[in-house]
Amino acid sequence: MAVTERSSQLTKQSNPIVSRLRAVVLSKEGILFLIMIAAMFILSLLTDKFLTTNNLLNQLRLVTEIGLMALPMTFIIITGGIDLSVGSIFGLSAIVMGFLWQDSGWPLELAIIMCIVVGTIAGFINGLFIVRVGVPPLIMTLATLALYRGMALGVSEARSARGFPDWFFDLGQRQFLGIPSQLWILLIAAIMVGIILARTPFGRGIYAMGNNELAARFSGIPVRLYKLVIYTFSGFMAGLAGYIFTSRISTTRADMGTGLELDVIAAVVLGGTSINGGSGSIVGTMIGLILIQLLKNGLLLGGVKGDATIVIIGAILILAILINNLVQRRTGGD
Amino acid sequence: MGATLELEGINKQFPGVKALDNVRFDMAAGEVHALLGENGAGKSTLIKIISGVYRPDGGTIRLDGETVLFNTPREAQQRGIATIYQELSLYPELTVAENIFMGHAPRRKVGPVDVLDWKAANTKAQEILTSLHIHTLDVRRKVGTLTVGNRQRVEIAKALSLNARILIMDEPTAALTEADVEQLFSIVRLLRERGVGIIYISHRLHEVFELADRVTVLRDGQYVGTKLVSETSENDLVSMMVGRTIDNLFPKLDTEIGKPVLEVRNLYRRPMTRGVSFQLRAGEIVGLAGLVGAGRSEVAQVIFGINPAESGEILIDGQPVTIKHPGQAMNHGIAYVPEDRGTQGLVRQMRIRENVSMSVLRAIRAGIFINRREERSLATGMIKQLNIRAYSAEQVVNKLSGGNQQKVVVGKWLASKPRILIMDEPTRGIDVGAKAEIHRLMSELAKEGLAVLMISSELPEILGMSDRILVMRGGQVVAEYSRAEATQERIAAAMMSETAGNGAPESETVMIDESETA
Ligand SMILES: Nc1ncnc2c1ncn2[C@@H]1O[C@H](COP(=O)(O)OP(=O)(O)OP(=O)(O)O)[C@@H](O)[C@H]1O
Ligand SMILES: [Mg+2]
Numbered sequence: 031m032a033v034t035e036r037s038s039q040l041t042k043q044s045n046p047i048v049s050r051l052r053a054v055v056l057s058k059e060g061i062l063f064l065i066m067i068a069a070m071f072i073l074s075l076l077t078d079k080f081l082t083t084n085n086l087l088n089q090l091r092l093v094t095e096i097g098l099m100a101l102p103m104t105f106i107i108i109t110g111g112i113d114l115s116v117g118s119i120f121g122l123s124a125i126v127m128g129f130l131w132q133d134s135g136w137p138l139e140l141a142i143i144m145c146i147v148v149g150t151i152a153g154f155i156n157g158l159f160i161v162r163v164g165v166p167p168l169i170m171t172l173a174t175l176a177l178y179r180g181m182a183l184g185v186s187e188a189r190s191a192r193g194f195p196d197w198f199f200d201l202g203q204r205q206f207l208g209i210p211s212q213l214w215i216l217l218i219a220a221i222m223v224g225i226i227l228a229r230t231p232f233g234r235g236i237y238a239m240g241n242n243e244l245a246a247r248f249s250g251i252p253v254r255l256y257k258l259v260i261y262t263f264s265g266f267m268a269g270l271a272g273y274i275f276t277s278r279i280s281t282t283r284a285d286m287g288t289g290l291e292l293d294v295i296a297a298v299v300l301g302g303t304s305i306n307g308g309s310g311s312i313v314g315t316m317i318g319l320i321l322i323q324l325l326k327n328g329l330l331l332g333g334v335k336g337d338a339t340i341v342i343i344g345a346i347l348i349l350a351i352l353i354n355n356l357v358q359r360r361t362g363g364d
Numbered sequence: 365m366g367a368t369l370e371l372e373g374i375n376k377q378f379p380g381v382k383a384l385d386n387v388r389f390d391m392a393a394g395e396v397h398a399l400l401g402e403n404g405a406g407k408s409t410l411i412k413i414i415s416g417v418y419r420p421d422g423g424t425i426r427l428d429g430e431t432v433l434f435n436t437p438r439e440a441q442q443r444g445i446a447t448i449y450q451e452l453s454l455y456p457e458l459t460v461a462e463n464i465f466m467g468h469a470p471r472r473k474v475g476p477v478d479v480l481d482w483k484a485a486n487t488k489a490q491e492i493l494t495s496l497h498i499h500t501l502d503v504r505r506k507v508g509t510l511t512v513g514n515r516q517r518v519e520i521a522k523a524l525s526l527n528a529r530i531l532i533m534d535e536p537t538a539a540l541t542e543a544d545v546e547q548l549f550s551i552v553r554l555l556r557e558r559g560v561g562i563i564y565i566s567h568r569l570h571e572v573f574e575l576a577d578r579v580t581v582l583r584d585g586q587y588v589g590t591k592l593v594s595e596t597s598e599n600d601l602v603s604m605m606v607g608r609t610i611d612n613l614f615p616k617l618d619t620e621i622g623k624p625v626l627e628v629r630n631l632y633r634r635p636m637t638r639g640v641s642f643q644l645r646a647g648e649i650v651g652l653a654g655l656v657g658a659g660r661s662e663v664a665q666v667i668f669g670i671n672p673a674e675s676g677e678i679l680i681d682g683q684p685v686t687i688k689h690p691g692q693a694m695n696h697g698i699a700y701v702p703e704d705r706g707t708q709g710l711v712r713q714m715r716i717r718e719n720v721s722m723s724v725l726r727a728i729r730a731g732i733f734i735n736r737r738e739e740r741s742l743a744t745g746m747i748k749q750l751n752i753r754a755y756s757a758e759q760v761v762n763k764l765s766g767g768n769q770q771k772v773v774v775g776k777w778l779a780s781k782p783r784i785l786i787m788d789e790p791t792r793g794i795d796v797g798a799k800a801e802i803h804r805l806m807s808e809l810a811k812e813g814l815a816v817l818m819i820s821s822e823l824p825e826i827l828g829m830s831d832r833i834l835v836m837r838g839g840q841v842v843a844e845y846s847r848a849e850a851t852q853e854r855i856a857a858a859m860m861s862e863t864a865g866n867g868a869p870e871s872e873t874v875m876i877d878e879s880e881t882a
Contacts, residue, residue, distance in 0.1 A: 229733045231725035238722060241713045248670065248700070248708045249722040249776070250690040308713055 058302035058354050059314045065350050066321045073328030080328045091210035091278070093323045095120070095271035096290065097316065098216055100297045101223045102264035104315045107298050108227075108240045110307025111167035113261060115156060116268045117290035118178035123149040124272035125182045128191025128282035138198060146269040152178055153265015157258040167261075175291070186284040194280065202277030212274045219267075224312035232256065240307030297322060300347055302354060321350075367428055367444060367529040367561060368392055369414070374423035376409055376585075378763065380755035383409040384420070387587045389580055391530075394559045396552065398572040398593070400605055401582035402795040403767025404753035407565050408450055410582070411532045414563070415447040416440035438467075446523030450534040450565075450766040450793070451706050454515055454522075456508030461489035463507050464522045492521045496551050511656045512704070513544035520551060531555060532563040535766065537571060538793045539703075542823065543655060543860070549575055567767070567795050568822075569598045581605055606797045613796065614828025615804045617811050621831065622646030624682065625815045626698075626784050628667060631676035636662035638839035639676070644784065649806065649816040651830030653823065653855050659839035660819045661703050664786045668700040669693040680784075694723065697783035701773055701790055703819070709773035710761050717743040717757040719772050723780040746775030749805075751798060767794045774802060778809075785809065788819045803829055823852050835859055 054060050074081035099116045106113050127145035130136040136144070156174055159165045201211050227233035235256055238246040247253050276282050301318030303310025325346060329339040369391050376384040384406045391397040399407050412418045414425065416434030425432055427443060434440040437447070454463045462469075465485045472481040489503040498517050507515055516536060523531050533552075537545045552562055552575060564576060572579055573593060581588040581604040588604050603609050626644040631637055636659040644650055654660045666673050669687040677684050680696045687693045693700070702708035710719055720743040721728060728738045743757035750771040754764055761769055770793050777785065790806075791799045806829065810816055820826050826833055833850045835843040835858040843858035 225733075231729065231734055234718065234722070234725055234734060238711045238714065238718075242707070242711045244707055245709060245711050246722075248690065248702050250694045251722070251725075252689070252691055 056357055058358065059311060059317060061354050061357055062300070062302060062314060062317045062321065062350060065346075065353070066317055066324070069321065069325060069328070069346070073324065073332060076328065076332030079331045085327070085331075086324075087210055087213070089323050089327050090213050090216075090320070093319055094210070094212040094216045095275045095278075096293050096297060097319050098219060098267045098271045098274070099264070099290070099294045100301075100315050100319055101219060101312065102260055102267050103294050103298045104223075104301070104303055104310055104312055105227065105236055105260040106167070106264060107295070107303045107305060108236050108307055108310045109257065109260065110240050110243070111160070111257070111261075112171065112295070113153075113156065113167065113264045114171040114291050115152070115174040115178055116264060116294055117287040117292075118175050118182065119149050119152045119265050119268035120272040120275070120287035120290055121284065122152060122178045122182040122185075122272075123269035124276045124282045124286060125186045125191075125284055127273060127276065129185050131194075132191040138195065142273055145273045146266060149269015149272060150262060150266040153268065154258070154262040156265065157261030160261060161254040161257050179288070183284045186282070188284060190281050190283045192281040194276075199277055199280065202274055202279070212278070215270075215274070220312055220316055227312055232259075236260070237308065240304075240309070293322070296347070300350060322347075368426075369530060369561065370426040370429075371410075371414070372424050372426075374410065374413060374425075375421045376406075376413060376418060377421050378409075380759070381585075383585050384413070384582075385585045387423075387582065387585070389587075389590075391561050391563065391578075393529075393561055394556055395578065396556055396562045396564055396576045398576035398579040399563060399565045399582070400567075400569075400572065400579055400601060401588075402605055403771070403793075403798055404765040405582040405605075405795075406585040407582060408534055408765060409585075411447060411534055411563060411565065412449075414440070414530075415445055415532060441526050444527060444529035445532065446526050446528035446530070447532040448516070448519045448523060448534065448536055450538075454507045454518060457506060459504050459506055460501060460510075460518050460521075461486045461503040463518055464489045464492065464503075464525050466522070468526065488525070489521065492524050493517070496521065496524070496554065497547075512539040513656050516540065516544075516548070517551075520548075524555075528560060530561045530563070534565045535567065535793050536564075537566060537568060538766075539789070540656070540821065542821065542856070545571070567793065567799070569601055569796070572601070573598070583607065602796055605795070610796055610800050613800050613803065614825070615800065615807055616649075616829055617807045619647040619807075619811045619831070621648045622813065625680065626667070626817075627677075627679040627682070628663075629677040629679070631663065631666055631678070632674045633662065633666045633671055634674065636839045637666050637673070640666075640836075640839070640841055641676075642834055642841055642844075644815045644817055646783075646813045646815050647810050648831045649810050649818060649829055651826035651833045652817060652819045652836060653821075653826050653833060653859060654836035655859050656821070658836040658859070660836050661788050662839070663836070664700055664788055664817070664819060665702075667693065668698060668786065670700075694780065699723065699777040699780050699782035699785050701777045701785070701787040703788040703792075705770050705773045705792075709776075710769060712762040712769070713760065715758050715760055716747065716752070716754055716764070716772055719761055720746050720757075720776045720779050723776050727780075742779055743775075746772075746779060749778075750775050751801065767798065770794055771798065771802075778805075782814065784815045784817070786817045786819070789821060790818065791820075791822075791825065823855060826850075826855065827852060837861075 070081065079085060103113060123145045126148045127141045130144055131138050131141040156171055159170050160167050204211055206214055227236065235246060235251040238251055239253055239256065243253060275286065297319035298315050299305055300322065301314030303314060322343065325343050326339060329342060334342065371389040374384050374387045387410060389410065401407050409418065413420050416437045416439050432443065455466065469480040470484040470488060471478045472484065486503050493501055501514055501517060507518060536548060540548060556562060566572060576593050578590060579593055579596065579601065580590040581601065583605060599609055622645055624643045624645050629641050631640040640663050652660050665671050667678060667687065669689045669692055672688045678687055685696055706712065717739055721739045725734060728735050728742065740757055747754060747757060752771045753768050761772055764772065774790055791802055794802065806816055818829060827850055831847050833845045833855060834841050835855055837859060845854060
């Protein structure tokens with residue numbers, strides 16, 4: 031996949047292939063990838079249940095929802111924004127789907143579509159207020175984090191939807207061509223979004239906005255439109271993830287997705303996207319996502335107690351970021 | 365209180381360039397020492413070594429005869445070296461006083477704790493400004509709302525608040541109008557009398573002759589020589605700088621002036637644009653003169669859609685158009701080279717290639733993708749055409765010298781192949797050679813039928829390049845001269861007449877001066 035825009039600082043005039051390789055390995059993503067391989071190696075020594083195709087695929091199945099939401103989150107954080115409401119949108123969309131199907135008697139197909147529509151609208155509202163009224167993203171999405179969650183609770187009235195027909199579980203619980211079905215969606219979405227970010231005028235505009243929004247505007251980049259698009263896209267993905275999650279766990283509950291935004295943001299930030307905006311990549315986000323999940327799983331399988339797992343993961347996150355900062359400074363990257 | 369400074373054998377290597385190669389420099393107490401050289405010659409690098417931003421790879425620095433090595437700008441400040449950098453470095457969200465005392469605010473005791481005493485800071489800031497004969501600047505204003513000229517006064521006050529014995533100024537006049545320059549000069553003279561040594565970088569040679577005692581010239585990172593200003597001439601210095609002489613700084617070609625391509629009628633966008641009307645014809649270069657705060661940039665930004673007009677008409681080729689955002693202006697073939705390259709013109713963290721293509725992203729697509737090959741050739745083309753000193757189009761703009769950054773902004777908008785080119789201080793911070801080059805380019809483009817509106821605070825540039833000259837004051841066009849009628853005196857008089865003439869109350873002028881809209 032496309033190497034990021036912001037890596038490969040130093041192109042020495044030596045052997046072009048060697049220097050190219052050097053640039054890839056020493057990029058944020060390259061380093062993170064090495065850390066991930068190292069972690070996998072160590073975890074596989076802890077337990078032989080870890081490094082099996084089955085286990086790994088299953089772990090990826092579990093992070094699909096977070097991964098989908100991390101894609102637009104990468105865009106948003108690169109522009110210097112944040113979306114804290116994704117967990118709530120995720121919950122609200124799924125609840126609406128369950129409600130429409132179970133309580134209002136809508137056909138399930140239509141309810142699924144509404145699930146995604148509701149997510150998209152919720153994201154659009156975020157974007158609209160951020161762009162039109164100028165509410166800072168942090169404040170706006172903090173407010174809708176509460177608002178959308180409240181709506182989810184109101185709609186569900188603390189009841190849960192269950193008893194979906196069998197076909198509903200195809201996406202969440204079965205395989206397609208030997209790979210968990212929902213993983214295909216993540217894979218395709220990540221590739222598409224990654225290429226959009228790295229190669230299109232839209233993606234370039236996102237980076238420009240994150241580094242210097244005023245200069246981006248002075249260059250004719252439609253800054254507000256782009257913001258509206260990414261927040262709407264974030265809602266869309268949260269809706270889609272809500273559907274996939276329901277299909278995986280067979281039921282909806284009003285508190286589903288609570289705190290999920292932190293997992294999403296952690297994956298993005300660990301993946302090398304600067305929280306101040308301006309740099310980051312989809313490849314990095316995907317590696318960050320997988321690294322966190324594999325650590326959780328490997329440590330669990332290795333018999334590390336729950337609390338200790340969190341501590342170890344936290345420590346490794348900090349370490350990864352430190353190593354990266356060090357290397358980037360050494361090589362003159364930013 | 366004066367200090368002497370000697371540098372010897374200074375080397376500094378950046379990835380891809382040797383910025384300084386065995387450079388020496390010295391100065392005495394109470395001396396104004398000018399530092400000259402082309403864009404990228406290494407002037408800013410040298411002063412950043414003196415002020416502790418960079419560490420030299422080799423060489424010695426002696427302050428008052430004692431060898432020193434500064435690891436941080438703070439250490440240099442503590443030894444009395446204060447610097448005003450080329451790219452102004454104030455905090456726009458903080459007030460004037462807070463900026464002046466950033467990092468060394470006066471303290472007072474509240475019980476057992478030391479707290480910052482902003483009240484004292486305000487008073488002291490006011491005192492410093494007064495000592496510089498600056499009376500109209502409110503120390504409680506946010507710096508972001510000030511004009512460039514006033515921001516610079518704040519920088520100087522900040523330097524003085526540190527009890528500077530050596531004051532380094534990197535192109536302080538680049539962003540100033542003549543009136544501001546005069547005031548700056550009197551401040552510099554004041555400081556010299558107090559024994560402060562001043563290192564002064566500028567691309568304007570006449571300033572060197574007006575102000576400096578000695579001058580040192582760098583070329584391509586190497587020391588060329590040091591001369592007493594009284595024993596040298598402009599031509600001497602130019603040939604030391606560029607290795608040749610420049611015969612014509614304003615190579616204006618005669619052009620066929622065609623139909624009006626841009627016309628604005630009674631354009632309003634309060635507070636700075638108050639009923640502006642003018643025409644711009646194909647092949648014509650129109651100079652827009654005025655003081656800082658006269659509303660020149662603001663008009664340009666109304667036309668370019670950054671702050672769309674509240675009322676009035678914009679006509680392109682005689683057809684009324686609406687311009688609500690820059691994209692629309694660009695669709696009509698308008699380009700705007702903004703005044704402030706750091707905040708408006710460039711995304712400095714990105715590469716030259718990415719900056720140059722930013723105005724044409726939609727035009728250089730292959731399908732939905734940016735055509736990388738076209739993008740790269742566009743950027744390398746501009747690097748060649750404008751002689752930008754960079755090791756490749758992949759260089760991050762931040763790491764270019766100031767003048768070369770300015771060339772990237774110009775290149776970015778030339779790349780959009782406009783029909784109407786609005787340039788706001790296009791040659792700010794550009795060396796004489798490159799300036800002549802950009803003027804020549806402007807002239808050639810006009811000959812090909814481009815319409816150019818050039819905002820400039822340098823009257824010689826306005827007089828030298830314009831077919832017609834408009835003068836703005838208080839958000840309105842107050843005078844118009846043809847190339848033949850225009851003289852420096854007439855334009856200067858029109859720029860200032862109201863304030864000078866009927867003695868408008870100072871507060872009012874200040875208000876106009878200051879209310880730059882963000
Ligand atoms: N941080 C940096 N990293 C890499 N190269 C740099 C860096 N800073 C400066 N350079 C390079 O060093 C050379 C000297 O730059 P410098 O800024 O000192 O020039 P200057 O004489 O101040 O020019 P100008 O008149 O345009 O301001 C330039 O080629 C520039 O590209
Ligand atoms: Mg410089």
